[in-house]
Amino acid sequence: MPEAVLKGRVALVTGVSRRKGIGFAIAQRLATLGADVFIHSFSPYDADRSWGADPDGIPALIATLQEYGTRIAHAEGNFLDPAVPHQIVNAAVEAFGHIDILVANHTYSTLENLEELTATAIxxxxxxxxxxxxxxxxxxxxxxxxxxxxxxxxxTSGQHLNPMPSELAYVASKGAVQQLTLSLSAHLSPRGITVNTVNPGATDTGWADDKLYEFIRAANPQGRWGQPEDAARLIGWLATDDAQWITGQTLNSTGGGY
Structure with missing residues (x-):
């Protein structure tokens, strides 16, 4: 068990809906480091995808996180509603009094090439x-x-390292998130807040078919896919005092590959 270096701190992690997901691994890592964790989810998003929602639902996620002995709370919300981001933050503050760490892990992603793009998708x-x-x-x-x-x-994703022509709307949005990093960091650094962006690379959360899985596995110098825990360890470290001098950066946690 890692040392509880985040004891007394509160984290809000968005996009935590499945135990196989990156968001859950991040929440789990922060809890092992001693943080109280407020998790946000939007389960209908996963239910509509090929991988499906967590078979045991959000209560199973909460129960697992509570095993680490820190406080856990939860709220659902669809970020298509512009009021929901503030509502989620307010719910976390109401539950725990304050938030020290924000991990914006939520995402919306569909496949469209240029010919298939619609205004709604964008x-x-x-x-x-x-x-x-x-x-x-x-x-x-x-x-x-x-x-x-x-x-x-x-x-973010790997759009700044490799072309992703079948995910143009997703690329546009994740590229924007990455480009916000340095400016947000400059604005928030005087207030004691660091801002960094993590690209977790191709991560095995159950979304790839067998052909794509093998292609990416073979292309990675380490001969494997990333696991949710790989990104979670990096993000856990960024949340600690050891990372206080790191800000405005995009960190690629990709095993040297995609």
Whole structure:
């Protein structure tokens, strides 16, 4: 068990709906480091995808996280509603008094190439991934009154390293999140808040078919896919005092590959 270096701190992690997901691994890692964790989910999103929702539902996630002995709370919310980011932050503050760490892990993703793009697809990606992230960060910063220890970690994809022509709306939204990193960091650094973005690379959360899985496994220098815990360990470290001098960065946790 890692040392409880985050004891007394509170984290809000969005997009925590499945035990196989990156969001759950992040929440789990922060809990093992001693943080109280407020998790956000939007289960209908997963239920509509090929991988499906967690078979045992959100109560199973909460029960597992509670095994680490820290306080856990939860709220559902669809970031297509512009009021929801502030509502989620307010719910976390009501539950725990304050938030020290925000991990904006939520995402909306569909496959469309240029010929298939629709205005609705573009707008939905931008509203959930970009607007949702910005409003979460705004609400987080508004309640952060400490002079140090604030952490914002955003999640991007590999669009800045490799072409993703079948995911153009997703690429546009995640590219925007990445480009916000340095400017948000400059604005929030004087208030003791660091802002970094993590690209977790191709991560095995059950979304790839067998052909794609083998292609990416063979292409990775380490001969494997990333696991949710790989990104979670990095994000857990970024939340600690050891990372207080790291801000405005995009960190690629990809095993040297995609």
């Amino acid at each position: 707008d939905t990606h931008l509203q959930v991934n970009v607007r949702g992230t910005l409003l979460l960060t705004q609400a987080f910063a508004a309640q952060h009154h400490q002079s140090s220890g604030g952490r914002v970690v955003l999640l």
